[in-house]
Amino acid sequence: MTVTLADVAARAQVSPATVSRVLNGNYPVAAATRERVLRAVDDLDYVLNGPASALAAATSDLVGILVNDIADPFFGIMAGAAQSQIGGTQGPGAGRAGGEKLAIVCNTGGSPERELTYLTLLQRQRAAAVILTGGALEDPGHSAAVAAKLGKLADGGTRVVLCGRPPLALPEGGDGGPVAAALTFDNRGGARRLTEHLLALGHRTIGYVAGPVERTTTRHRLEGHREAMAAAGLGGTVDALTVHGPYDRRSGYDATLELLRREPGLTAVVAANDTVALGACAALRERGRSIPDDVSVAGFDDLPFSADAMPALTTVRLPLYEAGARAGRLAMGREAVPGGVVPVPAELVVRGSTGVAAVRG
Known part of the structure; x- marks a missing residue:
């Protein structure tokens, strides 16, 4: 049975109008109420009715790139490289508007709550792909919540790519191949x-x-x-x-x-x-x-x-730029990874800041 806005309101113990305000983001809502509504949305797997153009396809023209801190060059380089591969795609990953897709960078600030919220928002928008960059939080509860959320995204047709994260076990795609690709840094x-x-x-x-x-x-x-x-x-x-x-x-x-x-x-x-x-x-x-x-x-x-x-x-x-660019191609379906996991090598670069240990007298 289809989950409705009223079902979410009942679960969160708020009015349907409050649920609408939280989902549309067009009116101030108390933080505790907002979290309760989003938790109900997640529990019920509610998907917001988007524009008619988005409903015409399994996924939209949106790609989400999650980063811990966009001001950190580590994340900025990967996000920029991924975005360079997302626009103007042709073939299986093409969007309806002439092949372009809209890449948005979601800055979590390292907050596990924000990470889950962004994934929920991207699920409701039927994102074509989601790229998660950088390391993961080592908390069993949060890891399980993220895996469950990514599984729901994958079930809805969203490609999931991990760039710099340990791989997660996700559902198989309709073609028998893995939905998620993981680029793992050494x-x-x-x-x-x-x-x-x-x-x-x-x-x-x-x-x-x-x-x-x-x-x-x-x-x-x-x-x-x-x-x-x-x-x-x-x-x-x-x-x-x-x-x-x-x-x-x-x-x-x-x-x-x-x-x-x-x-x-x-x-x-x-x-x-x-x-x-x-x-x-x-x-x-x-x-x-x-x-x-x-x-x-x-x-x-x-x-x-x-x-x-x-x-x-x-x-x-x-190779942050190269890894980010590859993540973008994987997200767009322009490249496939047998087995789903790609090791990314790390190279020692020796410069002037290291030298022979000083002899102590």
Whole structure:
């Protein structure tokens, strides 16, 4: 039986007018009421009646690209590359208006609630495709909710592409192939090679500025660092010289000061990403430490500014633009992936910010 607006109102214990206001976004509604309505929409799998042109097809001309922070170049590069592949498509992924599709970037701010809300909104709009970028939140409840929501999207004909996320098991498409394609970054292997590079330079007292504890990217990169340190017989030092924080410059600055407080003889800092590494460099200079003569610094991602830092930043290159562009093609059905999972390699890039460990007298 078709779910109606009145059914949603009854489930949320509000009036149909309130449900309409929440769904159309044209009138202020209290946050708690809004969340209750959206939860009812999700529970009942209600799909909003869209324009007649959208109802004429299984999906609309809309593609959603979910990012944690559009101001972060890591996400901006992937989103921009994906969008470059979405307009003007011909063939199976073509939209009704001459082949164009409308790509919208959904900025979650790292909020799991916003992530689910955006997925619900895209489902109601019968999005042709959804691309989720970056690592996932490591929370079993949220992971299950996201998997269920993506399954509903896939059932409705939406192509789901994960770019930089661990793969999820989703329903099979009508053609027998997987609905979701996952481009998985080699965060663990890249981090291991980065720490091995520092160990080969003679570093033994290595601090690690990690990202937020709850993100998959954080865990995988830290695991790679641990593997390299353990292989060198230094695994027992990792916990004491690891500080977690956001993926931003301030986090790198504050965490590096904390690492120096814990271990004044620090000879190297590995940062969760290149932006964090810039903060680490600032803290070291403030404390009179030369890079790399006193302390080596390394980042991750190879963001555009890394080569122009002073000194240029040793890092791990992820092909973010290429991955984003491929995600866009996969979302449009212009490319297929046997098995649904594509490993994306990480490349060590050695520059001037790392050098031979200083000899302590």
